[in-house]
Amino acid sequence: MAKIKQPVMLTGEALLQKVKELENLSKEEKAKACGYSTVTKNGQDRVNLMKFYNALMDADGLNLDGKGNGKGGRSASYRVSVQKNGNLLIGSAYTQQMGLQPGDELEIRLGRKHIHLRQVGADDVE
Template identity: 60%
Template structure:
């Protein structure tokens, strides 16, 4: 009989998950899911591996959304990522939340702006300790 787990495991997500998965190429999906923390113990102490949650986390980390989160009246809402934008009437350029989520940016992250002749380069500033 397996001992009961007292500490809840925290599965890997985002870039940490992708990095771990890339080192486990010789394992099965179930073994990869377990190695990345996608398992629980039932009341009878049997181990349950949650492969579906693992696969969904990998898709999320890769920036793929196969769900219908923006569903409204049976239609998918929202724009597709095109990596193009245009200047708004007030002169602003808008970078949508889909892009900042893909880059795993957080509120308050700061950027250095470098202007070229026909381009704008944004460089994420390193956090100061």
Template identity: 65%
Template sequence: MAKKKKVEPLTGAALLQKVKTLDTFSKEQKAKACGYYTVTKGGVERVSMMQFLNALLAADGIELDGKAATDGRAGRSASYRLSVQANGNLLIGIAYTKQMALKPGDEFELVLGRKHIQLKQLDPVE
């Protein structure tokens, strides 16, 4: 019995085009036709639906991992948790100030609650 050559799964525009031509097929049939399946040692074909659906999303430009395009500089993402430093200061990092579009000199009012601290941005003085 001749071994079947492994077909590389389609990606990108080729994947989208192929799926459009298979409109009468089931999801599993589309995945298999686009190369998203494996053959077990017993000869059973298993469709890789998750890989197929992820490839479709990627081909359509949808990113579910939250990995946004960056300006090439790696850094930590905002965790929305802060720690008091050894000198007693509470440092608010650049990830937060960029997200809020803050500029040097912006002023805040510190409001202490029972279980929270709130920063209220003051209107700029003109």
């Protein structure tokens, strides 16, 4: 019995381009067209969506493992939301970047479209 040759699984930019070309197809059809399917022993097509999704995320530069850049976690977006109680929460990524320690005091300056945080006692450079 001759083995059926499996299509090559596309990765990287080639995968992204092919998915864009196939935008009108279902996710299963896209995965199959990009090589993410196998034929089982009884001749059935099996689409491996998980491998397909992982390859898409890798191609797009999205890393859910927290590996790769050595840091892990999220990166600072420089955006915060007002919480239901009216507070603004400044995350540790920002306090670490500013070199702040527990107990440090900040002065809040309201600008026309910005809120400026300045460490009390730090030299003002404007």
